[in-house]
Amino acid sequence: MAWIYLFAAGLCEWGWPIGLKLGLSESGLRWGWIGFAVVCMIASGALLLVAQKTIPMGTAYAVWTGIGAVGTFALGILVFAEPATLARFFFVGLIVIGILGLKLVSPG
Numbered sequence: 001m002a003w004i005y006l007f008a009a010g011l012c013e014w015g016w017p018i019g020l021k022l023g024l025s026e027s028g029l030r031w032g033w034i035g036f037a038v039v040c041m042i043a044s045g046a047l048l049l050v051a052q053k054t055i056p057m058g059t060a061y062a063v064w065t066g067i068g069a070v071g072t073f074a075l076g077i078l079v080f081a082e083p084a085t086l087a088r089f090f091f092v093g094l095i096v097i098g099i100l101g102l103k104l105v106s107p108g
Contacts, residue, residue, distance in 0.1 A: 002054035009047030010067025015040030059106045066099040
């Protein structure tokens with residue numbers, strides 16, 4: 001169950017960079033998006049807290065940030081038309097390999 005909480009925490013990590021990106025426009029702050037980012041931060045942290053009851057802290061943190069980084073990378077390409085170069089995919093692939101490796105060698 002702890003890995004499910006950790007995965008959900010990683011998914012919440014996707015929300016706050018999106019909220020921050022959309023929270024600032026040329027006309028000023030967009031408080032709804034800023035609020036969305038804050039809610040995602042709180043939810044993500046709370047789920048990480050619960051996951052760390054079983055999963056070692058270092059593993060949980062690395063997986064949590066990895067899921068957030070990979071998801072944010074993908075959303076940047078899909079939603080914000082960020083560059084989709086082979087080099088970027090290669091290095092994000094290394095993050096994915098690291099996440100999977102930590103899952104395979106960790107208790108919980």
